[in-house]
Amino acid sequence: MLDAVDRTTAGERIIASKAAPRGLLPMEARGLTLAISGKRLVDAVDLDLNANSITMIMGPNGAGKSLLIRLLHGMITPTSGSITWSGEQLNEGMRRRQAMVFQRPVLLRRSVAANVDFVLSLRGPTDKAKRDHILEHVGLLEHAKQPARLLSGGEQQRLALARALALEPDVLFLDEPTASLDPASVLRIEQIVSSAHASGTKIIFITHDFGQAKRLAGDIVLMHRGGVLEHTPAEKFFEKPQTAKGVDFLAGRIVL
Template identity: 65%
Template sequence: MRDAVTNIVELDALRQDAGDPADARALGLRNVSLAVGGKTLIEDMSLALSVDGITMIMGPNGAGKSMLLKLAHGLIAPDKGSVTWGGEPLNDAGRRAQAMVFQKPVLLRRSVAANVDFALKARGIRDAARRNDLLDHVGLLGHARQPARLLSGGEQQRLALARALALKPRVMLLDEPTASLDPASVLKIESIVAEAHAAGTRIIFVTHDPGQAGRLADDIVFVHRGRVHEHGPADMFLSRPDTAQARDFLQGRIVV
């Protein structure tokens, strides 16, 4: 993988024609509620995120973290309340300024290179050099002709990141992208995410790992039972959480 400065310059160049104002990276949820199958998953949730930084979403299983990302990305519409980006309701232009990476990558039954080509074509781009730059950036250029589904778990997730970066996102939403990966793969993905942020991409990242939050996060949103219980600077949350639920979570105890 090439040095970080070169990668940052290249990522910034990929973002230049996104065409969205910087404040479009600011997320707002106001009194958002969502029920699925009669079960309330998000309840009267309000949240405001600034235009910059790496925000980690943390909380116990079933707290509503993944659902929060899906609402923010427009994959699901709330039953009540509003989701805004840059003070405006989420629309097609807002969605095009975002990219989402799931915990389990959904890869096409094609080569590694063809998976990135598909993402580029979605933006009307046919550019083998750009595709190769993206694959080189995530350390997969040597696997370009290999079937994507034969990659290891960590490699598949790096390919998912390459496809997301191909969309030149202003905002990248990541739903536990390093879950169940080995430590070396985790660090590689964290490095790619940190470089994307350094190039100006807003990062919103779900994690269960306090260590990962300590390495990456500027601020942390703690979600429990479909509500935001805490939101503040990462160092303060990790060292001095305000609520008993957050303290239990950080200490590995069952959260009630």
């Protein structure tokens, strides 16, 4: 799953050959709702994810994007509604076939190598050759013995991705993984994500970056006030949104 990808200039789409998706698709959410203190933060979402595209979830702050992917991953329980993966209700076995990377990396206070070793140990005896291959893939092998906390922000996020990829997930959720990173770090992470997608991992990625979405996305989910306004192929979305609020969003006029 650690194949390389070709990259053009920063303003062009990433090119990657597509492998067959792994077994959790399709995903279907029906009436998915999360209410806290009587307020619906995710509001009766119906969503189908069938293709092994990179799905970008976009929308203003507070639209419910992060809550939605946590629901889809099973990190939080919906107030009502259902989530199925490959025709079965979301369960713990399915969660183990998924991984998530957050905006702020969640790392152990150990060495870079030990962070990956810990994840690999969850699946069996530690495979040092596999660990080194993963670290080389994300450009961190030379930092293997260094404490993770001494890495730069971009390097820490690459280590978080390495930990996620060590699980060989069918589905990888990414919650604004490149926010606040410099352009070079952003593009490096995009390359790693695109490589995972090319090898068959379904990517569900939250971003506020239009350029990033244009480079990576196969389809766009636009959220507003806890609901899904649009779900459409990326090229169609950026060329002609289906809703007036979609037009406003692209023009920078939409707010929560």
